[in-house]
Amino acid sequence: MKKIKILAESDKMIINKIKEKIKIKSSRFSENPLEDYFYNNNKKYIDKWEHYFDIYHKHFKKFRNNEVTVLEFGVFKGGSLQMWKDYFGKKARIIGVDINPECEKLTEDQIEVYIGDQENRDFLKSLMKKIGPVDVVIEDGGHQMKQQIHTFEEVFPHVKQDGVFLIEDLHTSYWEDYEGGLKKEGTFIEYAKNLIDSINAHWTPEVEINSYTKTVSSMHIYPSIIVFDKGCFKGSKPVQSGICE
Numbered sequence: 001m002k003k004i005k006i007l008a009e010s011d012k013m014i015i016n017k018i019k020e021k022i023k024i025k026s027s028r029f030s031e032n033p034l035e036d037y038f039y040n041n042n043k044k045y046i047d048k049w050e051h052y053f054d055i056y057h058k059h060f061k062k063f064r065n066n067e068v069t070v071l072e073f074g075v076f077k078g079g080s081l082q083m084w085k086d087y088f089g090k091k092a093r094i095i096g097v098d099i100n101p102e103c104e105k106l107t108e109d110q111i112e113v114y115i116g117d118q119e120n121r122d123f124l125k126s127l128m129k130k131i132g133p134v135d136v137v138i139e140d141g142g143h144q145m146k147q148q149i150h151t152f153e154e155v156f157p158h159v160k161q162d163g164v165f166l167i168e169d170l171h172t173s174y175w176e177d178y179e180g181g182l183k184k185e186g187t188f189i190e191y192a193k194n195l196i197d198s199i200n201a202h203w204t205p206e207v208e209i210n211s212y213t214k215t216v217s218s219m220h221i222y223p224s225i226i227v228f229d230k231g232c233f234k235g236s237k238p239v240q241s242g243i244c245e
């Protein structure tokens with residue numbers, strides 16, 4: 001009898017230690033639910049870079065648990081779609097796009113998958129017609145320059161006011177295998193540099209005011225990622241305060 005009691009006590013200790021370990025593991029990432037999900041993921045495979053999670057959470061948290069439409073280019077094994085579903089919550093509509101027809105079978109409750117080539121503008125046009133306006137875009141597809149530029153140009157106009165377009169893996173703009181190269185014309189990074197001029201077109205007649213001047217409220221540049229906020233700059237005027245001696 002005594003032996004059984006001692007064993008039960010030691011079992012309790014072991015269970016408590018495991019509980020403590022689990023607590024430590026999950027509280028390690030409690031600041032960022034995406035990181036928490038990713039490092040505890042035992043569902044479908046996800047392929048990301050570790051510094052992305054902070055950027056995602058910073059720009060996406062305002063959409064959580066709302067009726068949002070989230071569009072991700074690049075489905076691969078479907079793991080990131082499941083992560084977005086968990087992160088954005090039960091009211092979210094998650095849409096994946098991939099060129100690989102195999103990805104079609106990764107549809108599930110709340111998750112739709114469309115098959116097509118993101119470089120093809122006609123496909124993108126018909127996709128956006130089908131799915132309607134979106135709140136959040138994550139561009140994680142083929143990472144070739146034309147794919148990225150065509151996707152931005154065809155999809156950004158369909159991002160809702162206050163929505164977000166995040167494009168990742170932009171290091172490919174520097175990599176030859178992806179038609180990249182430092183300051184090479186045609187890369188997404190060079191394209192984005194021109195978009196900085198477009199945002200500032202109000203300040204110089206040398207730059208034409210275009211749709212991006214009117215609809216990109218801000219651009220956030222990170223290593224490998226740019227986040228575009230959809231919004232409207234309503235103009236500005238110089239203002240002063242304080243003592244000028």
Ligand SMILES: C[S@@+](CC[C@H](N)C(=O)[O-])C[C@H]1O[C@@H](n2cnc3c(N)ncnc32)[C@H](O)[C@@H]1O
Nearest residue numbers: 046047074076080098099100117118140141142
């Ligand atoms: C980096 S993986 C996506 C990873 C996924 N988002 C994740 O986080 O686990 C890139 C995907 O883009 C797809 N892809 C490649 N070229 C494409 C194209 N032209 N149009 C659409 N998808 C493409 C590939 O089939 C692949 O599944």
